[in-house]
Amino acid sequence: MAPTLGKRKRITREELEQSSRASSPSSDSQCSDREDMQALFRKAFEAKFAPLDIEPVRKTQKVEESEEEAEEESDWSGISSSEDENETSNGVQVFDYASAHEPPTKASKSEMRAFMSAKPPSLSKSTVAKPVPKPKKEDDSVEAAHLKNDLELQKLLRESTLLSANAPTYSTRTGSTRERKDARHKLTDLHIQSLGAKKSIFEQKSMPMSHRKGIIAKAKMREEKRRAEAKENGITLEKERKTKKVFGKRERGVGGPSVGKFKGGTLTLSKKDLRGLTSSSGDKAKGKKGRRR
Amino acid sequence: MADETVQPLLQFEGHRHLTTRLLLSTLTGRPIRISKIRPSSTRPGLTPYETNFIRLLDSVTNGAQIQFSMTGTTLVYRPGLITGSAEGLGAMGGVLRHEIPRECARRGASWWLIPLALLAPFAKDKLNVVLHGEGCVTSATPAGDVSVDTVRTAILPLYKSFGIERGIELRVLKRSCAPAQGKSAGGEVQLVFGHQVRLPKTLHLMNKGRVKRIRGVAYAVGVSGSNNARMIDTARGVLNNFVPDTYIFSDVSKSPLITSSSRGKGDASGKEKGAVGFGLCLVAESSTNCVYSADVASPPQGGVTPEDLGKQCAYQLLEKISAGGCVESTSLETVLLLMAMGSEDVGRVCLGKDVLATEEAVQLGRDVKVFTGAAWGFRSKGMEDDEDEIVVSVVGRGVGNVGRKVA
Structure with a gap:
């Protein structure tokens, strides 16, 4: 065939094998020589002693052997063929499953407790924990997105009071940086309170007593006003929550007097203290007893 | 006592199936006489473990009468009421401690436990027995007894299908193995059986499943x-x-x-x-x-x-x-006896031919017939693929627990 430009002609497998065989003829001949030698030795050995039952390795060798052993077949019937590995000489098939076995896995602790306890293990219910079906990847991502959106929506609803027109000072849209900062603090406060803070961060810790009193009074007044208006309009409000007054024993200094006030070397007793001292304690006890009965 | 003397003694011979016969006698309340117990042996009469079992039977029942002959080759047993571990009758603090001496080490603890568990549902009160001593072997023994673990995991769960499931425990307090000649085992097992019934439910077990x-x-x-x-x-x-x-x-x-x-x-x-x-x-x-x-x-x-x-x-x-079958040979006695002691109804259970065609199963059927008067019915399972299985129909006795008229 005339050589053509363009694609090279594809080399077939046979050609390749032929070429490789041709390249190393010596090795093959050597190999066959060795086999012949082995066969000769073997033949000599078998002529002198018992025949060997080596499994034929090569096909060529097997053919030779079958020719050689044709004449010796008569005194060579004792050894069975080794082709069937499962079959031993007396025809009993042996299966060994122990060899092919899986890596050991341990049962769960709860299952062990259930089985090894004193009670007879219950038959009906399966103690094996069923594997939780894993959600598919796309489902997972969609779910996650939904959850995220949900959270954001809830947050927005909670903080929408800050954006309302009624409280323009906290609006984030109006320009000044101070107001924006304020809104941010307010947001943080809301967050913290929703997470379970006891009081707002805007609550001033220390201030003049009169101021605090004023603030409390004002809040109280506002609340009363709201309630009064609601009552007039016939609106039912939430129940008033009364804060319990705590009457604890006042913390006193060590070594101080148990009654009155010690100042400037004199113990001063107030009228209240005097009342507490002079009033007979028996009355109280009597009253208590009476109530109990 | 008068009616007991009227009841004729059921006659048995031989030392085989002794526990089954004593069990059936106690459950049905019929006195028995077993003669020719190893008459030609060099050590005639009852073996130590058999006498020990009778002693255990005596301690969980009230009013039982046991008489041996001089050589021990004849035994007359008049059963009493099964009381369980009632206070004051050998039980201390609700627990009955039963010692198995060293001579009895040939048998495993399951040899005592399986019949005891069969008596327990028909007892008057809760049963709580501790087996201990030098002859208490918790493992399987060369004599063919199963281990205590098999009793717990393979036999006791079967009571559930008879409606007996609450308060059953089998604790292995000390494990022990079968000792060689002249050595001792020293195991300790506690059987708590807290569910007493009037009558076990009728069982229909036809499909063995997979x-x-x-x-x-x-x-x-x-x-x-x-x-x-x-x-x-x-x-x-x-x-x-x-x-x-x-x-x-x-x-x-x-x-x-x-x-x-x-x-x-x-x-x-x-x-x-x-x-x-x-x-x-x-x-x-x-x-x-x-x-x-x-x-x-x-x-x-x-x-x-x-x-x-x-x-x-x-x-x-x-x-x-x-x-094959729904019940294997180890638990055969338990299942069939509970069925025979059930309500007056026909229960059915599917058994493999090889399981049923043993000496124990056949003799059990004969003994049950002698005690209750009702024989078992056999028929092969209709399906072609299960030709190796036989359906055994057992008629319950319908008397059940005498000590528990209401339950």
Whole structure:
């Protein structure tokens, strides 16, 4: 065939094998020589002693052997063929499953407790924990997105009071940086309170007593006003929550007097203290007893 | 007492099936006379473990009369009421402690426990018995008794299908293995049976289902825990191919110390160690709650590798499963006796031919007929693929628990 430009002609497998065989003829001949030698030795050995039952390795060798052993077949019937590995000489098939076995896995602790306890293990219910079906990847991502959106929506609803027109000072849209900062603090406060803070961060810790009193009074007044208006309009409000007054024993200094006030070397007793001292304690006890009965 | 004397004695011969006959006598309330107990043996009469069982029977019942002949070859037993561990009748604090002496070490503790568990649902009160002593062997024994673990995991769960399920416990307080000649075991087992019924429910067990899981306990007493691991490994190697849900748990315990008054010379404290060994018990459970079990333990003289035992036990389990039927030979007596003691109704159970065609099963059927007057019905299961199975119909006696008229 005339050589053509363009694609090279594809080399077939046979050609390749032929070429490789041709390249190393010596090795093959050597190999066959060795086999012949082995066969000769073997033949000599078998002529002198018992025949060997080596499994034929090569096909060529097997053919030779079958020719050689044709004449010796008569005194060579004792050894069975080794082709069937499962079959031993007396025809009993042996299966060994122990060899092919899986890596050991341990049962769960709860299952062990259930089985090894004193009670007879219950038959009906399966103690094996069923594997939780894993959600598919796309489902997972969609779910996650939904959850995220949900959270954001809830947050927005909670903080929408800050954006309302009624409280323009906290609006984030109006320009000044101070107001924006304020809104941010307010947001943080809301967050913290929703997470379970006891009081707002805007609550001033220390201030003049009169101021605090004023603030409390004002809040109280506002609340009363709201309630009064609601009552007039016939609106039912939430129940008033009364804060319990705590009457604890006042913390006193060590070594101080148990009654009155010690100042400037004199113990001063107030009228209240005097009342507490002079009033007979028996009355109280009597009253208590009476109530109990 | 007058009516008892009117009742004629049921006559039996031979030492075989002694526990079954005593059990049936106690459950049905009919007195028996067993004669020709090993008459031609060099040691005629009852063996120590048989007398010990009668003693146990006496302690859980009230008003039983037992008479032996001089040689011990004849026994007359008039049963009493099954009281359980009632206070004041041998029980201390609600617990009845029963000692099994060293002469009885040939039999495993299950030989006492299986009949005891059968009596318990018909007792008047809760049963709480501790078996202890130098002859208490918790493992499987060469005599053919199963281990205590098999009793717990393969026999006691069957009571549930008879409506007996609450308050049943079998605690292995001390493990022990079968001792060699002249040695002691020293195990301790507690059986608590808190569910007494008027009548067991009628059982209909026709479909054996398919084996869905295999569990097991490997125990080593006084020997290395690696024996357990080796047994488990081999057994799992065999069984995992059939049932992937195969788990075998390991229990390693020390050899129990035995305080013996008779032999205080060896140790200054007068204590000696009990027998050592290891064993494996396997339980296969089918989808319809049928149970098959296998049990193998190392012989007292030793010389067996754990691998061999594991393989043997796994093959034994496979053999039991291949025998078919809904009930295997170990729990046959329990199931059939509970059915016979049930309400006056026909219960049915499907048994493999090889399971039914044993001497124990056939003799059990004959004995039940003698005691209750109702014979069993047999018919082959209609389907073509299950030609190896036979349906046994058992008519319940309908008397049940005499000590519990309302329950």
